[in-house]
Amino acid sequence: MVEQHIRVVLVDDHPVVRAGVRALVDAQDDLDVVGEAADSAQAVAVVGETKPDVVLMDLSLGEGPGGAETTRLVRDLPEPPQVLVLTTYDTEADVLEAVDAGAAGYLLKDAPPDELFRAIRGTARGETVLAPSVATRLLQRAASPAPKVSPREVEILRLLAKGLGNKEMARELLVSEATVKSHLSHIYTKLGVDTRAGAVATAIERRILRP
Amino acid sequence: MVEQHIRVVLVDDHPVVRAGVRALVDAQDDLDVVGEAADSAQAVAVVGETKPDVVLMDLSLGEGPGGAETTRLVRDLPEPPQVLVLTTYDTEADVLEAVDAGAAGYLLKDAPPDELFRAIRGTARGETVLAPSVATRLLQRAASPAPKVSPREVEILRLLAKGLGNKEMARELLVSEATVKSHLSHIYTKLGVDTRAGAVATAIERRILRP
DNA sequence: CCCGGCATCATCCGATCGGCTATCCGGGGT
DNA sequence: ACCCCGGATAGCCGATCGGATGATGCCGGG
Numbered sequence: 001m002v003e004q005h006i007r008v009v010l011v012d013d014h015p016v017v018r019a020g021v022r023a024l025v026d027a028q029d030d031l032d033v034v035g036e037a038a039d040s041a042q043a044v045a046v047v048g049e050t051k052p053d054v055v056l057m058d059l060s061l062g063e064g065p066g067g068a069e070t071t072r073l074v075r076d077l078p079e080p081p082q083v084l085v086l087t088t089y090d091t092e093a094d095v096l097e098a099v100d101a102g103a104a105g106y107l108l109k110d111a112p113p114d115e116l117f118r119a120i121r122g123t124a125r126g127e128t129v130l131a132p133s134v135a136t137r138l139l140q141r142a143a144s145p146a147p148k149v150s151p152r153e154v155e156i157l158r159l160l161a162k163g164l165g166n167k168e169m170a171r172e173l174l175v176s177e178a179t180v181k182s183h184l185s186h187i188y189t190k191l192g193v194d195t196r197a198g199a200v201a202t203a204i205e206r207r208i209l210r211p
Numbered sequence: 212m213v214e215q216h217i218r219v220v221l222v223d224d225h226p227v228v229r230a231g232v233r234a235l236v237d238a239q240d241d242l243d244v245v246g247e248a249a250d251s252a253q254a255v256a257v258v259g260e261t262k263p264d265v266v267l268m269d270l271s272l273g274e275g276p277g278g279a280e281t282t283r284l285v286r287d288l289p290e291p292p293q294v295l296v297l298t299t300y301d302t303e304a305d306v307l308e309a310v311d312a313g314a315a316g317y318l319l320k321d322a323p324p325d326e327l328f329r330a331i332r333g334t335a336r337g338e339t340v341l342a343p344s345v346a347t348r349l350l351q352r353a354a355s356p357a358p359k360v361s362p363r364e365v366e367i368l369r370l371l372a373k374g375l376g377n378k379e380m381a382r383e384l385l386v387s388e389a390t391v392k393s394h395l396s397h398i399y400t401k402l403g404v405d406t407r408a409g410a411v412a413t414a415i416e417r418r419i420l421r422p
Numbered sequence: 423c424c425c426g427g428c429a430t431c432a433t434c435c436g437a438t439c440g441g442c443t444a445t446c447c448g449g450g451g452t
Numbered sequence: 453a454c455c456c457c458g459g460a461t462a463g464c465c466g467a468t469c470g471g472a473t474g475a476t477g478c479c480g481g482g
Contacts, residue, residue: 014321016297020231062321086227088299110225110273150428163409165468178431185470186428194470197407198374204415204422211415211422361458376438390460396440397458405440 006124009035009050009081011043011070012058017109021056021086024113031120040065040073047074052081053124057103059087059094068097075102084123086116090134091207097151105129147190149208156183157203160196217335220246220261220292222254222281223269228320232267232297235324242331251276251284258285263292264335268314270298270305279308286313295334297327306345316340360401360419367394372411372420 008025010033012018022033035050037043039061047055055074059067071083084105085098095106105123107116108131119129149157159169166184170177188194191202203209219236221229221244233244246261248254250272258266266285270278282294295316296309306317316334318327319342330340341349360368370380377395381388399405402413414420 015324016231016235016320016322016327017227018231019234019324020225020227020229023230023234024227109227111227113226113230116227152429160408161412163404163406163412165406167468175429176431178433179429181470182430183428185472188470193374195374195376195407196469197371197411200408200411201372201374201415201420201422204412209412211412363459378438386459387461389462392440393460394458396442399440407439 004030005032006030006054006120007032007034007050007052008120009033009037009043009046009052009055011037011055011061011067012086013038013060013062014058017058021116024116025120028117031117039063040070043070044073044077047081048077051079054120055081055083056086056120057083057098059085059089059098068094068101068103071098071101071103082123082126084119084129089210090131090137091210095134095137096148106134107131108133147192149187149190149203153183153187153190154208156180156187157199157209160184161200161203161209215241216243217241217265217331218243218245218261218263219331220244220248220254220257220263220266222248222266222272222278223297224249224271224273225269228269232327235327236331239328242328250274251281254281255284255288258292259288262290265331266292266294267297267331268294268309270296270300270309279305279312279314282309282312282314293334293337295330295340306349317345318342319344360398360414364394364398364401365419367391367398368410368414368420371395371407372414 008031010018010021012021018036022036025031025033034052035046037046041064043055057067057071061067061070065073067085067087071085074080075083082104083102084107085103086107086109087094088109090106090108098106104126105119105128107119107129111119111131122129155173156169159172164172166177166180169180173180187199191199191206193199193202200209204211219242221232223229223232229247233247236242236244245263246257248257252275254266268278268282272278272281276284278296278298282296285291286294293315294313295318296314297318297320298305299320309317315337316330316339318330318340322330322342333340366384367380370383375383377388377391380391384391395407398410402410404410404413411420415422
């Protein structure tokens, strides 16, 4: 009975959320919160020390490396824990990045406690657990000709929404203006628009960018 | 000693957050959580029943009326409680709407517990409590005049978000291209941007356009 | 092993945008 | 009565954008 208790570490920059998850999770017989972290560096340290089974990871960690990058870091540790993303947002880019970083599950913070517990147990067993809304969206994307924008293109969109010109974006991203224009053309095609303004609106509507 | 204990009701659609705030707040000698609600209707009911001193209000309540509207509702009740907004976002529109709705305070969820407790106690005494970052932004805004866009300008913004060119907008609105450009210039000035893409992003962020 | 997607860069060119300046008109507030 | 503001219009011009076209290198899946 080595695995009687599932050891959990929380990574979230909101004290309120940490307290909430701790209160809920600790009330479960088979789940133990063995550590907390408010940022990326703390997360790596705590995970290294406590060797948990599951890490509950928020994606937005304020300053410094985000949850996706932190997921990569803890997954590269010896005896890596399973990572269950627990966040507020479910934009496509967030999900894809997290999964790519090695996350085994993706839950939203508005999930009922029961769902959270089941997700933690499932993740500990190595299952992949997705929130219904996330799963639905992924399937929709998989079914329809998925116009998925690349990470670099998302970067362009971000700057676009800030109103930068091609020249400024080029400087910002350390590439040539020609490259920026190339990315933009691809973005237009993928989003089915032909202007910057339309691209921004569509990107926000499709949750590629957060308002 | 009528006011020995401060009675608090939580309104938040995230179970995790409710559990967190409850755990933290209940651990304080002088603070009691006497009720919780996950949506607007529940909030009104619970507040009516429990007559709390302070309501901790989240602004995004999933489906149905939001936190701002709910704030209005509970403030219209007999013996209305003080409302302390506790949310993740601090966009201008959110803050202004909440304050306008009768909120006595505005805190962010990443606030340390101590700050939360002080805010609750302050709010109960009828003080106005603002998170530092919120206060800063508010003052900046107070200094500069409120940039309110005219109905016609909103019309332009709508078409802009659809990616229309000036010529197309002119045709759509039955005015000359010069007029469209004039409106656009005014919009840029009011929103503090200088490109179409930036205008769309800012308009959506300020809730002038719906995503 | 080859294809396709991603990212990079280059040119050319017509269309469009954005800033500037100015005018006109009607309505609401002082 | 007067003035300001929103709305509409005009012309000019340099800067920028967007489309078309083509090319290179890298990587990962079939």
